[in-house]
Every structure is written in structure tokens, then in C-alpha cells.
Amino acid sequence: MYLKTILLFLLITLTGAKVPKEFSARVIGVVDGDTVKVLYQNKPIHIRLEHIDCPEKGQPYSTKAKQFVSNKIFGKTVKVVNKGKWHWNRLIAEIYFDNHQNINKSLVKKGLAMHFKKYSKSKEYALLENKAKQLKIGMWSLPNVTTPWQYRKQLN
Known part of the structure; x- marks a missing residue:
């Protein structure tokens, strides 16, 4: 039984x-x-x-983004909506919680995530990011913002 569980997990x-x-x-x-x-x-x-990319560990607002997600959905039953795409053994999806709130969009609205334009052409996420920038919310309150993808590139 134990081996069967491990094999299923690996699958x-x-x-x-x-x-x-x-x-x-x-x-x-x-x-x-x-x-x-x-x-x-x-x-x-x-x-x-x-649709999003949050600051990496070591970047400003990375801990706040993780804490925000934890506070909103940890331990809760959520609705996962996906298109069947996987990347690095992770399902790419949007998550809905508490009366149809979208955690992905919430992160962008709060300035805790950026619209990941390399992988998303969503006009809605672009608008949410622009509004957060204009209002200087979250990471957009900082004088210089390094994108997570630029930060990852610098680490290599």
C-alpha cells in the first residue's frame, strides 16, 4: 500500500x-x-x-506576498481553474476563494505581484497592474522596482 501511494504521488x-x-x-x-x-x-x-509573478525571496514584498496568500487561502477549500497546462511539475491556474474572489488578481491589485506579460496577454491583469502603479500600492511605492524575472536573471 505504501509503495502504491508513493508511485501515485510520483505519477x-x-x-x-x-x-x-x-x-x-x-x-x-x-x-x-x-x-x-x-x-x-x-x-x-x-x-x-x-498571469502573475511575485517578488522572489530576498526582494522587497516577497514575504508580504506569501503572507497575504497564506492569510487569505491557507487551510481553505478553494476553486482551481486551469487550462491543463503544467510547468516545472506545477499546474498553472487561477484560484478563487471566499465568494468568488480571485487570489491572483488580488495580489496584483495589492501591488504584491506583477502581471507576467511573458506568459499572459490578459488585458485585465495589465489594467490591474497599471492601477496599482498609479496609486503606488505595495511594491509600486518603492522608488526602483526590479521585476522578479530580472532578479532571477541576476542570481544566475
């Missing part, structure tokens, strides 16, 4: 298992601002929040 996490386009799952971990772990049908699935 899910390493192969990008098939999941429905929409499903409910319980949030069992917050890795960082844009990555969470959910339990779906007793199987853990890592989810990378679609």
Missing part, C-alpha cells in the same frame, strides 16, 4: 496528471506568493498562479 507530481478544468481543493501549503500546494482527491498538487 501526479512528475507527469503533470490530468485534472478537471475546474475543481475544488484544500490549500495545504503556501510555497511563496505565486505557488501553493493543494490536496485534491487525497493527492498533493503544486499550483503556480497564472
Whole structure:
């Protein structure tokens, strides 16, 4: 039985298992601002929040982004909406909580995440980011903002 569980876990996490386009799952971990772990049908699935990129560990607002996500959805049952895409063993998705609030959009509105334009052409996320910039909310209150993708490049 134990070996069967391990094999099932490996199958899910390493192969990008098939999941429905929409499903409910319980949030069992917050890795960082844009990555969470959910339990779906007793199987853990890592989810990378679609359309956004949060500051990396070591960047301003990375801890606040992670804490925000934790406060809003950790331990809750959420709705996961995806297009069946996986990247680095993570399902790319939007997460909805408490009366249809979208955690991805909430992070951008609060200036805790950027619209990840390399992977998203969403006009809605672009508008949310522009509004946060104009209002100098969250990271946009800083004089110089380094994008997470620039920061990651500097580390290499």
C-alpha cells in the first residue's frame, strides 16, 4: 500500500496528471506568493498562479506576498481553474476563494505581484497592474522596482 501511494504521488507530481478544468481543493501549503500546494482527491498538487509573478525571496514584498496568500487561502477549500497546462511539475491556474474572489488578481491589485506579460496577454491583469502603479500600492511605492524575472536573471 505504501509503495502504491508513493508511485501515485510520483505519477501526479512528475507527469503533470490530468485534472478537471475546474475543481475544488484544500490549500495545504503556501510555497511563496505565486505557488501553493493543494490536496485534491487525497493527492498533493503544486499550483503556480497564472498571469502573475511575485517578488522572489530576498526582494522587497516577497514575504508580504506569501503572507497575504497564506492569510487569505491557507487551510481553505478553494476553486482551481486551469487550462491543463503544467510547468516545472506545477499546474498553472487561477484560484478563487471566499465568494468568488480571485487570489491572483488580488495580489496584483495589492501591488504584491506583477502581471507576467511573458506568459499572459490578459488585458485585465495589465489594467490591474497599471492601477496599482498609479496609486503606488505595495511594491509600486518603492522608488526602483526590479521585476522578479530580472532578479532571477541576476542570481544566475
